[in-house]
Amino acid sequence: MEIAFIKTPIGIAKIVGDENGITEISVLDEGEVSKTIPPILQVVVQQLQEYFLNKRSTFDFKLNPKGTEFQQRVWKELLNIPFGKTISYLDLSKKLGDVKAIRAVASANGKNPLWIVVPCHRVIGTDGSLTGYAGGLWRKKWLLEHESPTSQQTLF
Template sequence: MDTCFINSPLGITKIEGDENGISIISILSEGVVSNKIPENLKEAVSQLLEYFDGKRTDFSFKTNPKGTEFQQKVWQELCNIPFGKTINYLDLAKKLGDPKVIRASASANGKNPLWIVVPCHRVVGTDGSLTGYAGGLWRKKWLLEHENPTTQQSLF
């Protein structure tokens, strides 16, 4: 498994993967940026940097996240949330076919191993409020404002 660390506006981003795809993208509060990017990670690094520069709204590099069948289903559904849009946890559960899985889907959302690429930050509370985010609510707020296609003072 190859690993590298890049700088982002939200902290150091850790990227892990191999020839089968990127398996983990996570945010760290601190760390040291890599001097050399392994070949297997170059496309992911390039696309993430384009995203932060406002030049990319989706990702096309190969991914290989590890998770249960249910987690994989939730993560796939998260990828259907359009750039610049949000849904709430109840809507996510309904899209999965059962409103009763709201807690299980929220848990799977929180275990998302592909920060930003699987856009778990696009899920908000039923009342539209920012709720739960492993990277911290300030990062979720930044990501949603970064993706908001309309110019306004602040979303939250």
């Protein structure tokens, strides 16, 4: 596995992957930025930088997250949430075919190892509230405002 750390507006992004795909993208509060980026991770770094510069709304590198079959189903469904849009945990549960699985869906969402790229930040409470985000609600708010199609003072 190769690892790279890059500076972003929401912290230091940790990127982990190999020729089979990217297994982790997370954001740390602090850390040292990589002096060199392994060749296998360069496209990921480039696309993340474009995302933060408002020049990219989708990603096209290979993903290889590790998780249970159920978590994989949830993460795959997250990829269907359009840029600049949100969905509730309840609606996500319905899309997965089991409205009663809302807690399991929320748990799988919270274990998403590919922040930003698999957009778990686009899942909100049924009442529109920002709920749960492994990276902290301030990062979730930042990402949603960053992706907002209209420029406004604040979403929340």
